[in-house]
Amino acid sequence: PIAGARRFLKRYRVVHLAREPIHCTGEMYAGCDADLGAMAVLQVSGIESNVYVVLSSQRFQCLDQAVFRQMGLTLERPQIIVVKSTIHFLADFEPVAQKVLFVEAPGVHPCRLGHIEYKNLRAGMRLGPLGATNSAGKF
DSSP states (O other): TTOOOOOOOEEEEEEEEEEEEEEEESTTTTTEEEOSSEEEEEESSSSSSSSSEEEEEEOOOOOOOOHHHHHTOOOSSSSSSOOOOTTTTHHHHHGOSSOOOOOOOOEEEEEOGGGGGOOOOOTTSSTTTTTTSSSSOOO
């Protein structure tokens, strides 16, 4: 178990299964193919609005809308889209977002850049979106 994590116990309906590589079209991976292994779209049951979860058997930083399109989901209609990514998702997702919120969730690899003791950073480097800049090459 991961400290602070809670199980999300709900019933799910399998909506879509796939195993084909994803052809990325966003700024970060444009033109590359990503093999995420077996993938599934699950619909959460018992919730009034439609909530879908996209799962892959291979780890991948979700920074390309092609992941959703490949699984039959369009990003024009959802009110909320949640991706597990540090910051690279912005290039492809920010243009379709009305607002972007950065959150930290419990997990094995939380993105806490401010807690890392960096050395020799060039002056003016930011450690996060709209974060403070360093002036002396260190934080």
